[in-house]
Amino acid sequence: MLSTQRSDDDDQYMLVACLDNVRNVSTILKAIHFKDTATVFASPMGLKITVEDAKCVQANAFIQEAIFHHYVIKEEQLAFKINLTVLLECLTIFGSSSMPSGNTSLKMCYAGYGCPLILMLEEEGVLTDCNIKTLEPDDVLDFDFCSSNVINKIIMKSECLKEVFSELDVTSDILQILMSPDHPYLQFSTFGNAGSTHSSFPKDSEMVESFQCSQTQTNRYKISLLKPSVKALALSTRISIRTDDRGFLSLQYMIQTEDGQICFVEYYCSPDEEVDHNEES
Amino acid sequence: MKFRGKIMDPNCIHHFSNVVNTISKLVKTCIMRITEDKVFFILSERVNDGGAQIWCELPQSHFFDEFAMEGVSAESNEIYLEVAPDLLVRSLRTAHSAKWVKVKLTKKNFPCLTIEVDLPSGSVHQRLVIHDIPVSVVARKHWPDFTEPEMPRFDVSIAMPQMRLLKNVVDKMKNLSNYVSLSANNSGEMKVSVETDMASISTHFQNLFNPSWNKDNTQTQAPMSQDRDPQEFATSRVDIRRFAQFLNSQQVNPDRVICNVVHHRMLHFFLLHDDVSLQYFLPVVSR
Numbered sequence: 001m002l003s004t005q006r007s008d009d010d011d012q013y014m015l016v017a018c019l020d021n022v023r024n025v026s027t028i029l030k031a032i033h034f035k036d037t038a039t040v041f042a043s044p045m046g047l048k049i050t051v052e053d054a055k056c057v058q059a060n061a062f063i064q065e066a067i068f069h070h071y072v073i074k075e076e077q078l079a080f081k082i083n084l085t086v087l088l089e090c091l092t093i094f095g096s097s098s099m100p101s102g103n104t105s106l107k108m109c110y111a112g113y114g115c116p117l118i119l120m121l122e123e124e125g126v127l128t129d130c131n132i133k134t135l136e137p138d139d140v141l142d143f144d145f146c147s148s149n150v151i152n153k154i155i156m157k158s159e160c161l162k163e164v165f166s167e168l169d170v171t172s173d174i175l176q177i178l179m180s181p182d183h184p185y186l187q188f189s190t191f192g193n194a195g196s197t198h199s200s201f202p203k204d205s206e207m208v209e210s211f212q213c214s215q216t217q218t219n220r221y222k223i224s225l226l227k228p229s230v231k232a233l234a235l236s237t238r239i240s241i242r243t244d245d246r247g248f249l250s251l252q253y254m255i256q257t258e259d260g261q262i263c264f265v266e267y268y269c270s271p272d273e274e275v276d277h278n279e280e281s
Numbered sequence: 282m283k284f285r286g287k288i289m290d291p292n293c294i295h296h297f298s299n300v301v302n303t304i305s306k307l308v309k310t311c312i313m314r315i316t317e318d319k320v321f322f323i324l325s326e327r328v329n330d331g332g333a334q335i336w337c338e339l340p341q342s343h344f345f346d347e348f349a350m351e352g353v354s355a356e357s358n359e360i361y362l363e364v365a366p367d368l369l370v371r372s373l374r375t376a377h378s379a380k381w382v383k384v385k386l387t388k389k390n391f392p393c394l395t396i397e398v399d400l401p402s403g404s405v406h407q408r409l410v411i412h413d414i415p416v417s418v419v420a421r422k423h424w425p426d427f428t429e430p431e432m433p434r435f436d437v438s439i440a441m442p443q444m445r446l447l448k449n450v451v452d453k454m455k456n457l458s459n460y461v462s463l464s465a466n467n468s469g470e471m472k473v474s475v476e477t478d479m480a481s482i483s484t485h486f487q488n489l490f491n492p493s494w495n496k497d498n499t500q501t502q503a504p505m506s507q508d509r510d511p512q513e514f515a516t517s518r519v520d521i522r523r524f525a526q527f528l529n530s531q532q533v534n535p536d537r538v539i540c541n542v543v544h545h546r547m548l549h550f551f552l553l554h555d556d557v558s559l560q561y562f563l564p565v566v567s568r
Contacts, residue, residue, distance in 0.1 A: 086480050089456055093482065095449035116480075126446050128484040 014078055015042050015110040018070040022106040022121060024257040025063060026091040029084065031235050031255070031265050032059040034228035038084040039137045040117075042110070043077050050140050051084065057225040058141050059232070062264045067257065078110060080134035082117060090130040094123045110134075143268040149244040152179035152217055154186055155210040156201070158236040158253070164188055164199045165230045168223060172197075174272050175223045179243060180216035186241075190223070209238070219247040220272045229253075232265040247271035282360055282418070284315055284386035287347040294382050297344050298373040300337065300557055305366035306530035307335060307561070312419060312427050313394075315350050315360040318342070322366065323427045333523060334430050334562040343556045353421055360386065361419035361427065364394060372396040372412035380407070392416050430562055433549050435541035436515035438494060439465040441550075442486040444538075447473065448528045450484045455521050457482070460566055463524070464516040465542050467491050467509060475521070492539055515544040517565045524548075527561055 010016045019025065032038070032051045041048040046064035065071040094104050104123040111118075119130040168175060171192035178187040184200040186208075203211040229251055233239060236253035243249055251267040288294050304311060304322045314321040324335035341348045352358035376382045376398045383397040393413040402408035419427075441447065450473060454461055458475035465471045469491055474483035527550060531538070541549040550561040 083479055086457065089453050090480065090482060093450055093453050093484070094446060095453075123446065125488075126442070126484060126486055128450065128482060130480060130482045132480040133478070 010072070010109070012111055013109045014074045014112045015108070016070065016072045017047075017065075017068045017108045018106065019068045020103055020105050021257075021259055022091055022104045024067055024259055024261065024263075025106065026088060027235060027257065028061045028063060028255060028263050028265060029088055029091070031232035031253070032061045032228070033084055033088060033231070034059070036083055036085045037081055037135075038087070039079060039081050039140055041077060041079050042073055042075075044073055046071070049084075052141060053225060053228075055141060056222070056270045057228075058143060058268045059228065060266050060268075062266075064263070067261050067263065078112070079137040080110070080113075080117070081137045082132060082134050086132055087117070090119050090128075090132065091121070093121060093128050093130070094126075141268075143248055143250075143270070145242075145244055145248055145250050145268060149246075150242045150250075151215050151245055152213040153210070153240065153242045154179065154208060154213070155238060155240045157207045157209065158233055158239050160201065160205075160207040161239060162233055165233050168227070168230075169194070169197055170223065170227075172223055174220040175226055176218060176220045177241070177243070177249065178216070178218045179213050179241070181213045182216065185211070185213070217243050217247065219243055219249065221249060221269050222272050225269055226267070229267045232267065236265070282353060282386065283349065283351040284360055284384070285347070285349050286341065286345040286384045287381055288344055288384075289346045289381045291377075291379075293344045294373070294376050294379060296555060296557075297339075297382075298370070298376065300339060300559075301366055301369045301373060303530045303559065304335070304337060305370045307526055308366065310363060310365050311335065313362045313364045313416075314427065315362075316352075317350060317358060320344075325427055325430075331520060331523065332564045334560075336429055336558075336560040336562075338558045340556050357421060357424075359424075361424055362386075362392070362394065362416040363419055364414065364416045368412075368414045369394070369396070372398070372414065375400065375410050375412075386416075387413070389413055392418050430560070433541060433543045433547060433562075435549060436509070436544045437465045437467055437542045438492050439467075439469070439471055439540055439542070440490040440492065441538040441540050442471060442489055444528060444531055447484075447486075448525075451521065451525045451528055454482060455525050459521055460518050461521040461524055462516055462518040463540070463542065463548055464514040465489075465540065466514045467511040470514075471540075472514070490537075492537075515542040517542055517545060517548050517563075519548055519563045520566050523563055527563070 035051050035053055039050045049061045052058045104121050107120040109118040117132045117134055121128045169190040169192035172190035176189040185203040187198055187200040189198045232253045235255045237256055238254040240252040249269045253265045255263045308324050312323040314323060320339045320341055322337040326333045352360050380399045385395045387393050387395045394416050396412040398410040400408045454475045458477050462474045469489040471486045471489055472483050538552040545565060547562055547564040552559050
């Protein structure tokens with residue numbers, strides 16, 4: 001049973017969200033934890049947590065309201081900035097996920113602008129209360145990525161990419177992604193101290209679920225910005241890779257929680273400015 | 282000065298190793314005091330270093346099949362040695378399948394605690410492994426620095442909750458703060474909390490046992506006289522790394538670990554396992 005807070009007390013909060021297994025939230029958040037601060041957006045659809053770096057990369061984690069067994073919000077949108085590192089320490093206060101001996105339940109409450117985020121976690125009759133300061137939300141980047149500008153789109157099983165991304169040559173500053181209706185179809189390249197590495201996937205590979213490429217595009221992205229996405233990739237079952245007419249990259253990851261629910265994480269990245277996009281490979 | 286002891290029971294070897302292991306997780310060096318009846322491991326830290334104290338007592342007859350000692354003098358029939366428990370741990374690590382273990386005070390070029398381990402080697406032969414651990418002999422004039430600390434007049438006495446959850450929680454809290462507050466009351470409640478500019482986190486345990494103590498400091502089952510409001514909490518704020526170290530040092534689950542809280546002064550942990558008693562005095566961190 002959850003903590004003793006009666007539902008009357010919940011009236012003071014703009015947002016109350018409860019779930020039985022806190023790992024369904026903490027795991028997703030770990031996939032975007034590459035900076036200390038995050039902006040949290042809450043709406044009747046659920047939570048979106050955004051982390052950005054260098055004005056070039058943005059990660060969003062979507063935790064839809066169906067993940068919670070109780071979700072009540074009194075506003076169309078609530079937004080606050082919070083220290084994601086502290087938030088994750090609190091969510092995993094009873095121990096990190098590797099030893100799931102019991103379920104830890106979570107109740108999250110937010111009373112509105114200027115108020116702290118309150119977390120109540122319970123495991124085996126032991127309660128932890130956390131009170132985390134919230135800050136003024138910053139404006140988040142709008143990558144202006146819309147489907148009508150998408151030039152190339154590939155949906156794949158994550159399995160095969162996990163190896164590619166975890167073995168990326170870190171002596172290479174950039175990751176080059178080629179997407180094309182023609183051979184080599186999909187190719188990841190790095191250019192490091194020991195030489196260049198290319199990993200390709202033919203469009204008829206059984207790993208590829210959907211292949212919609214209209215134009216050959218070669219784009220380069222700073223590896224340091226994309227490295228954090230490896231966490232999301234590792235958790236995911238499927239990934240969608242899209243590039244638009246500006247060479248902006250959208251990576252969308254479908255992640256299954258421990259309890260079988262689906263959540264999404266997406267990464268947006270702008271191309272490395274020093275290079276022209278749409279180069280021939 | 283002489284000391285010679287032999288442990289022959291594998292369970293005793295194992296238990297002795299566990300005790301030394303626990304001590305090694307708490308301190309880098311400590312005093313090993315040997316008397317006719319007991320072996321003690323003592324820490325008495327200077328106030329500037331934190332002022333923590335450890336008092337661990339082992340009845341020698343519980344471990345040693347043979348035990349002989351001759352102290353500094355007839356009136357002061359004791360030996361005080363300064364030793365690094367980690368070195369003891371390492372030499373005892375070879376002893377888990379030993380037939381016997383001997384512990385001796387010897388003089389090589391400097392005083393040593395020599396650990397001799399008799400190990401089986403093949404089906405017939407035996408192999409003798411000898412470790413010489415350098416120690417320093419503590420002079421008689423310093424012995425008063427290492428007397429048994431008095432059991433403090435505590436405000437609340439409570440049994441610690443299950444270690445697994447508490448350890449996990451404190452390990453996480455360690456990432457957020459250097460200090461942790463432990464509060465307890467006579468209604469079986471304990472709170473462990475940290476507070477920083479960014480967040481405050483508090484973990485609550487309930488239904489814990491409040492032991493009663495007789496005047497002679499033995500525990501009793503009889504309820505304590507309640508001139509203290511049972512809901513009222515006594516609190517001490519201590520160094521979190523020390524507290525986490527103590528929690529992580531628990532090798533075997535002792536029957537019970539008692540925590541005595543002296544409000545705003547110190548935490549006193551007391552555990553008893555199979556005749557071996559360990560006390561850990563952790564003073565508050567001054568603001």
